[in-house]
Amino acid sequence: MKPHTPKPTPEPLTAAAPQPSLKLDDQLCFALYSTGLALNKVYRKLLAGLGLTYPQYLVMMVLWERDQVTVSEIGERLFLDSATLTPLLKRLQSAGLISRTRAQADERQVIIALTETGRALERPARAVPMGIFGAAGCAPEQLGSMKSQLESLRTNLMRHA
Structure with a gap:
């Protein structure tokens, strides 16, 4: 068993450092969150013609870069766990864009591959x-x-x- 290594903690504020504000407009997290919402609205419009949601588009981009990868490889690239990815992949499979097959070497692994339809979607996605x-x-x-x-x-x- 590997020994537990504690995660680093953020540096504490010193007395001379300005105190953080609790005003919403001063928060980095809110700027990132609200920018993400705006970006997703633009993506929603752009992806509507492709029939993809933004998370599905991310999976497709991973596959257009490198076809036939495992679910865990996709998860690592997108910072998503398999519980989040599995329903998304099932929807892409139902849409005829990908196939999911068990790896012959290790049945615990699922290989995700583009179908011809999925491969053809790359051109309009450009x-x-x-x-x-x-x-x-x-x-x-x-x-x-x-x-x-x-x-x-x-x-x-x-x-x-």
């Missing part, structure tokens, strides 16, 4: 990122910088999760 870019109203460098900052923030937060 318009989605440009739709997001247009809706954001930002320069490409600005969006790239924000993405890098968010990835760094996610990494830091995951250490304390």
Whole structure:
């Protein structure tokens, strides 16, 4: 059995540090949350023609990058557990976009593969990122910088999760 390693705790505030506000508009979490809601509304419009929800679109992007992956590999890429992924994958299978088969080497693993219909959906999906870019109203460098900052923030937060 592996010894328990405690997770790091955030640095405490010093007396000289400003005290955090409880005002809603001062909260990073609310800025991220409300931005996520706005982004999801734009995605909902862009994905309606493809017949996909945003989480389904994420799964499809993983598969368009690399077909025939395990459920756990998809979960790792998307930061989702199998309890969240399984119903989503079943809906994609019902829509004829993916197949789910047990791995021959290890029956506990389920391999997710694109069907021809799922593979064909990649072409019209290529318009989605440009739709997001247009809706954001930002320069490409600005969006790239924000993405890098968010990835760094996610990494830091995951250490304390």
